[in-house]
Amino acid sequence: MNTIESIINEIEKTETIIIHRHERPDPDALGSQLGLREVLRQTYPSKSIYAVGESEPSLLFLGEMDRIEDEVYEGALVIVCDTANTGRICDKRYTLGARLIKIDHHPNEEPYGDLVWVDTTASSTSEMMIMLCEEAKDRGYQLLSESALLLYAGIVGDTGRFRHNNTTAQTMQLTSKLIEVGFDQNQFYSQLHKRDLKITRLEGYVLQHFEVIDDAVGVMKLTKDVLNQFNVTSSESSQLVNCFSDVEGLRTWVFFVEDEEKIRVRLRSRGPIINAIAQEHNGGGHPMASGATVYSWSEAQEVVGKLIEACHKEKSV
Structure with missing residues (x-):
C-alpha cells in the first residue's frame, strides 16, 4: 500500500476531518487546503470537513475559513497542507486530533505526523492534491469547477504563472486536467492580480528605493514607518x-519587512541555493524561494552578506 492510498483510507474511516496549512498563507497554501476541502465535501457529504486558520485579505476570493470549537477535534483526522515545520502551522490546535497527516512539497526537514507524504518534485502541494484525486478516482473522488479553480490557483502561485523552473511536464499534464474541468480563468486572473491603490503606491516606493549590490543581489527594507506611511x-x-x-x-533578492518585534525575510533566487541561508535564520523553504525571521537590522545585514557570498560562489563554479 502506497502513502497516498494510506491517506485515502484514513480519510474514509474518519467522520471529522480538519485541514490546516501554514500561517500567512499564499495561493498554494490556500489552494491546496480549500481545494482538498471541496473535493472531500463532494465525495463524503455526510462527513464533517473543515478548513481552519487565519484569513488572508488579499486572497479572500478563494474562499472563507471555518470557525470551529476545540471539541470538534476529538477523534478527528487532521491534515496539514504545504507546511514544512510545525512552527509555521496556522492554528496550533492541530495537535488535538486523533491522527495527523502531513502533505507537502517542501524539503522534509521535520517529518511530523502519523503519515507523511512529501514530494519535492511537485511544483506545489496543489499539484499533489490532483495526484491524490487521480489515485482515488475509483472511490468517487472528482474535480469540479470550484476545486479545480482552487488547485489551479495554488499551482499558478507556486510556479509564478508557469515561469519558474519547478514547472515540469507532470505539472502541465496535471494542470490540463483542471482546465478540462473548466472554470473562469479570466475572472481568476482578474481577482489574483487585483491590487488596492495603496499597494500600487507602495510598489512605486519599492521600485525607487531597492538596492542592487554587486550587480547581483537585490535588497529592499520596509520599516514599520514605511508600512504605516x-x-x-x-x-x-x-x-x-x-x-x-x-x-x-x-x-x-530579499525583502525585509519589519513586523512588531521581528523582521520577516522573504528570499528569492535565480541560481544560488538560498534555503540553507533561511534555515540559519529561523526559516526554510525551497532552494529558490524561502522565508526566514531575523530580530535586528544587523542580523538582516548578515543575511545580505550571505547572499552576496552565495552569488560569488556561483560565479566561481
Whole structure:
C-alpha cells in the first residue's frame, strides 16, 4: 500500500476531518487546503470537513475559513497542507486530533505526523492534491469547477504563472486536467492580480528605493514607518516580493519587512541555493524561494552578506 492510498483510507474511516496549512498563507497554501476541502465535501457529504486558520485579505476570493470549537477535534483526522515545520502551522490546535497527516512539497526537514507524504518534485502541494484525486478516482473522488479553480490557483502561485523552473511536464499534464474541468480563468486572473491603490503606491516606493549590490543581489527594507506611511500590513506587502525581480543581472533578492518585534525575510533566487541561508535564520523553504525571521537590522545585514557570498560562489563554479 502506497502513502497516498494510506491517506485515502484514513480519510474514509474518519467522520471529522480538519485541514490546516501554514500561517500567512499564499495561493498554494490556500489552494491546496480549500481545494482538498471541496473535493472531500463532494465525495463524503455526510462527513464533517473543515478548513481552519487565519484569513488572508488579499486572497479572500478563494474562499472563507471555518470557525470551529476545540471539541470538534476529538477523534478527528487532521491534515496539514504545504507546511514544512510545525512552527509555521496556522492554528496550533492541530495537535488535538486523533491522527495527523502531513502533505507537502517542501524539503522534509521535520517529518511530523502519523503519515507523511512529501514530494519535492511537485511544483506545489496543489499539484499533489490532483495526484491524490487521480489515485482515488475509483472511490468517487472528482474535480469540479470550484476545486479545480482552487488547485489551479495554488499551482499558478507556486510556479509564478508557469515561469519558474519547478514547472515540469507532470505539472502541465496535471494542470490540463483542471482546465478540462473548466472554470473562469479570466475572472481568476482578474481577482489574483487585483491590487488596492495603496499597494500600487507602495510598489512605486519599492521600485525607487531597492538596492542592487554587486550587480547581483537585490535588497529592499520596509520599516514599520514605511508600512504605516502607505497603510499596508506586513502580510499585504508580500504581494511585492517579485516586483523588481526582472532587473538584468539579478541572481538573488530579499525583502525585509519589519513586523512588531521581528523582521520577516522573504528570499528569492535565480541560481544560488538560498534555503540553507533561511534555515540559519529561523526559516526554510525551497532552494529558490524561502522565508526566514531575523530580530535586528544587523542580523538582516548578515543575511545580505550571505547572499552576496552565495552569488560569488556561483560565479566561481
